[in-house]
Amino acid sequence: MRRILIVDDDKKTRVLLKAYLEKNQYSVDLAHDGATFLAEFNRHADALSMVILDVMLPDTDGFALCRTVRQRSNVPIIMLTASSDETDRVVGLELGADDYISKPYSPRELLARIKAIHRRTGMNHAAAPRYYRFAGFTLDTVERTVTGPDGLVPLTGMDFQLLKYFVEHAGDILDRSVLCEGTRGRDAGPMDRFLDVQISRLRLRLNDSSGNPRLIKTVRGAGYVFSADVTAAHA
Incomplete structure (x- = not known):
């Protein structure tokens, strides 16, 4: 329970x-x-x-x-x-x-x-990959941790969920509504700036420059895209 x-x-x-x-x-x-x-x-x-x-x-x-x-x-x-x-x-x-x-x-x-x-x-299904690896980082979906070149990356639960959604949909252009629904289970409202706050915070955690990001890129008028190469593995 x-x-x-x-x-x-x-x-x-x-x-x-x-x-x-x-x-x-x-x-x-x-x-x-x-x-x-x-x-x-x-x-x-x-x-x-x-x-x-x-x-x-x-x-x-x-x-x-x-x-x-x-x-x-x-x-x-x-x-x-x-x-x-x-x-x-x-x-x-x-x-x-x-x-x-x-x-x-x-x-x-x-x-x-x-x-x-x-x-x-x-909910971690047995058939789903445990690890996602990208740009020197490893995301562990079971332990709910992210390890980078300098060790463990301090993430909140929302940070982790947002990053997990990005790596699972790497290369896809994701608009605000899709990201909010996928990570928070709710639509983005017209005054909802929380997603921008979360993405800025996540970029900071990953040392991904907001001025010239290499991982989470903004697609003007369309949303965001996770542009790193991602590999998934069970072990």
Whole structure:
């Protein structure tokens, strides 16, 4: 059973989400503030399949918690925000969150997002290649790591998922909608700049110059293309 840790300062919301998610075969741990969350996370980090962070908390904020989680783990993170300001969402993604949900939302919507992320990050079919190698890098789909010429490349869960999608579709021109659907399970909205943030961050991680990228190239008016030669292998 997949285990989820949720922090939200609203007791009614916590109880509702726990009951709903447990009804759908998830194990749920709850926290009401940042201190409680960190204690639960430190206790169960290796067993968690997802973390859900409310941005507004009485003793800290979800951004600080997201940063702390990412220093230790690549566990998927969904952030809950009551703000309609796009900046909050961009900041969350820059810190390593995998998705966000704006309040108010329904438990059904949250469940759909959870399932979408688990499908993208947790299903490795036996017939699929384990390794993708390109330009001196090796992506391991089982360990969910990327190793480069200088050693392990520090990637968030969203960074990894985006790179994995690129290498699986190397040479194809991918527009924003395709990339958003393939990596986040949702369409790109007219004001959705998160993909640009993620690609810029991924280029930085791979030392791929944004001014003259050799791996992830922008195709003006069409999208992006992963231009490196990629080989796939099971071992």
